[in-house]
Amino acid sequence: MKVLPEKTVERLSEYRRALIKCLDSGQTHIYSHQLAKLLNLTAVQVRRDLMFIGYSSLQRKGYDIKALVDLIVSILDAKEGLNIAVVGMGNLGTAITSYFTGKRSRLNIVAVFDIDQKTIGKAFNGIACYNISELKKMVQEKNIKIAILTVPPNVATQTANDLKEAGIAGILNFTTVPLHIGEQIYVEDYDMVTSIEKVAYFVKNK
Amino acid sequence: MKVLPEKTVERLSEYRRALIKCLDSGQTHIYSHQLAKLLNLTAVQVRRDLMFIGYSSLQRKGYDIKALVDLIVSILDAKEGLNIAVVGMGNLGTAITSYFTGKRSRLNIVAVFDIDQKTIGKAFNGIACYNISELKKMVQEKNIKIAILTVPPNVATQTANDLKEAGIAGILNFTTVPLHIGEQIYVEDYDMVTSIEKVAYFVKNK
Known part of the structure; x- marks a missing residue:
């Protein structure tokens, strides 16, 4: 399949x-319009997305939820799992580590990093905090592919470059700094200021 | 202008x-291709967006940064500012309060809420934490328009309904639960799991 x-x-x-929640509550099948409603989408959008990944339901009962979840797992997840590091253990890094730990079995936070001597050596939800100077060594040792970046803005670019050099393949960027570090590394910006400004705009224009 | x-x-x-950063560093004008580069966009996209809000630059030096910032301020910001509450003062609520406090002068966190007696009465970055039972009273008293929702998933829907009833106009939803609470209230989902899964997918398909 082509990259989606x-x-x-x-x-x-x-x-x-949403589908896993349905399974958990004992539901086995779902119609596109039901799934659409759970996510505030149109049924047409849902059907188009699922046809796009090669899933079509000829059953009168709707989609087989278990089969659909398995298909999505095979598309989204890496078979052997992916190891993640959180870089910058201030309030936000701490919150994110707590948020993700144990949530998704194939996405594992295996190390966290900081520069503060008081923080290095501590455990966050059972995950050891290393000195950022050990980044390259630990990325190789623990086969870390993804970094969640939660450092202060003034060191964001430098740290991103260090991550790239250490062999990281993807960054979830929680800083307010846009990162320009080339095509080899996938960067997803996670910008809280934009989100709250968006809410504010639509509240203002009601 | 129509709602954008x-x-x-x-x-x-x-x-x-991005423009405020340019101003801070002493730059007065910027070309569309320069602004585009700062945000990983095409120059055509930038020019289209700015024409859409009625801004066009005939100057050889490019856009006048100060004038452009002022225009964006007049479009995005509410003149009198908007008051915000953070609801749920766990790790994430604490981090977010710290992240936003003092960042944007026209978006002010004026109250935070929790149900835990140990948390109620404490101050977070100087902002008092109230019992969630006082939500309606405080929303009216402090003229709160926007809520940042950081409660556990099992109480997300109930709390969102309470926010709606209290008169909140917009929610930035940090829980993993999609909220279905009608059209009167603007909801922006801020879902960390989806973002990290997206990074994982593109890392896997490199």
């Missing part, structure tokens, strides 16, 4: 989460 | 932040 568009990947992730 | 599309609002917010 970003927005499709986002929706597949959301479908999966 | 969501993606345009997001980009305006990002333009503003």
Whole structure:
């Protein structure tokens, strides 16, 4: 299969989460319009996305939820799992580590990093905090592929470059600094200021 | 002006932040291709967005940065400012309060809420934490328009309904639960799991 568009990947992730909830509550099948409603989408959008990944339901009962979840897992997840590091253990890094730990079995936070001597050596949700000077060594040792970047803005670019040099393949960027570090590394910006400004704009224009 | 599309609002917010940085470093004018580069966009996209808000530059030196920032401010910001509450003061609520406090002068966190007696009465970055039972009273008293929702998933829907009833107009939803609370209230989902799964997908497909 070709690499999917970003927005499709986002929706597949959301479908999966909604579908797993349905399974947990004992539901076995779901119609496109029901799944659409759970995610505030149109049924046409849902059907198009699922046809796009080669899933079509001829059953009167709707989609087989278990089969659909398995298909999404096979598309989104790396078979052997992916190892993640959180870089910058201030309030935000701490919160994110706590948020993700144990959430997704194939995405594992295996190390966290900081520059503060008081923080280095501590455990965060059972995960050891290393000195950022050990980044390259630990990335190789623990086969870390993804970094969640939560350092202060003034060191964001430098740290991103260090991550790139250490062999990281993708960054989830929680800083307010846009990163320009080339095509080899996938960067997803996670900008809280933009989100709250967006809410503010639509509240103002009600 | 008509209400702008969501993606345009997001980009305006990002333009503003980038432009303010340019101003801070002494730059007075900027070409569309320069602004585009700062945000990993095409120059055509930038020019289209700015024409859309009625800004065109006939100057050889490029856009006048100060004038452009002022225009974006007049479009995005509420004149009298907007008051915000953070609801749920766990790790994430604490981090977010610290992240936003003092960042944007027209978006002010004026109260935070929790249900835990140990947390109620404490101050977070100087902002008092109230019992969630006082939500309605405080929303009216402090004229709160926006809530940042950081409660556990099992109480997300109930709390969102409480926020709606209390008169909140917009929610930035940090829980993993999609909220279905009607059209009167603007909801922006801020889903960390989807973002990290997206990074993982593109890392896997490199």
